[in-house]
Amino acid sequence: MPHDHHDHLSPSGHPYRQDNDGPLTYWQQMEIAVRELLIEKGVTTPSEIAAQIDAMDARSPANGAAVVARAWVDPEFKVRLLADASAASREMGFDIGPLNLIAVENTENTHNLIVCTLCSCYPRNLLGLPPDWYKTREYRSRAVREPRAVLREFGVDLPDSMQVRVHDSTADMRYIVLPARPAGTDGMTEVALADLVTRDSMIGTGLPRTSG
Amino acid sequence: MVRPSTMADRVRVKALMPPGHVRAPAYLRGKTGVIERRLGAFGNPEQLAYGHEAEQKQLVRVRFTMEELWGDVAEAPKDTVDAEIYEHWLEKA
Amino acid sequence: MSDIDGRRWHDMGGQTAGEIPLDGHDFALWEKRVDALMVLCGGKGLFTVDGLRRALEDMGEDAFEKHSYYERWIASVNQNLLEAGTYSLEELAQKMGEVAARGASYGEAQHDG
Incomplete structure (x- = not known):
């Protein structure tokens, strides 16, 4: 498994995967690009994406x-x-x-x-x-x-x-x-x-x- | 193809090995089980996976014994595995 | 890895494998965004969960071993969107270039929201 270098623990006690501070990976670059294209094309909106993340987090x-x-x-x-x-x-x-x-x-x-x-x-x-x-x-x-x-x-x-x-x-x-x-x-x-x-x-x- | 109205209680998963996106696991192909319940019709994933309009296929849950699946090396012969199988992957046993 | 001719790599049921690794991790924001994009695109009829799985399977075993779950998911989401014609490869290439030019970290490269 990649990404197995954990510096600290999340509130749940699990290792926290480096995100915002780590070097931008190819796949993160793709995620940002796909998300922005979907927004520019009118397929979705930032608020719809945020609401979907909230809905999943609530489960x-x-x-x-x-x-x-x-x-x-x-x-x-x-x-x-x-x-x-x-x-x-x-x-x-x-x-x-x-x-x-x-x-x-x-x-x-x-x-x-x-x-x-x-x-x-x-x-x-x-x-x-x-x-x-x-x-x-x-x-x-x-x-x-x-x-x-x-x-x-x-x-x-x-x-x-x-x-x-x-x-x-x-x-x-x-x-x-x-x-x-x-x-x-x-x-x-x-x-x-x-x-x-x-x-x-x-x-x-x-x-x-x-x-x- | 086995239609639900005529579907035998005992069914065998077809022992076919096509390439592509298929939801009948290899370890069940050629194996015989009994229908546990009928689930109704769902779009055929083998068409949905490639972006096509999908035919509705009857889906059933089939129960297999560990003895049927693994023979003499079964961990506990009377334990079972249930799996959902689409009608076009089933034949009468 | 396969005891049946024609069996595909992802079709793992019954294969011999080792002890189950029980360590877990929480999902990062970018991973949650990938998950959300899949659900939203599916709900809007751009592609199906079967299309997602098909592209994941076609990436092969090497991708399963080398890349994380959501790395493979964003690759599959992108593959399906390209096939659906939602955007062109040219548009994607240009956008990925723009993103990379914004900064060296995810925090710098992303726009909020």
């Missing part, structure tokens, strides 16, 4: 976590989510655009895992942009052949009695895992439950946090 795993927590506390919502996850997400007020979303449910004997072997399709309009590992050759290659070994690298060791279902996002659908509600969370509020739902638990490479 995060917290949106998916809210959907999951609602399904944990509201059995009728869960039925609607499993029938049509796009409609259920919109019902909660999330602007997911034209996203065709399918929710797959983890149970005591089924664990679901999401991958895109052909590129890096991801439910970005609900969860935001995918983590880097989701786009790697390693994840894309191995998830459909040895999902259990992949899960162990993420710290998830499934018993043999658990069936693994891998979902390869090959076409127009995107997927979100509905993780199983952790034991010992009976008295918790919907908001507190949402805090237990991690990004990885909705991709299937993790499990929800346990309370306390």
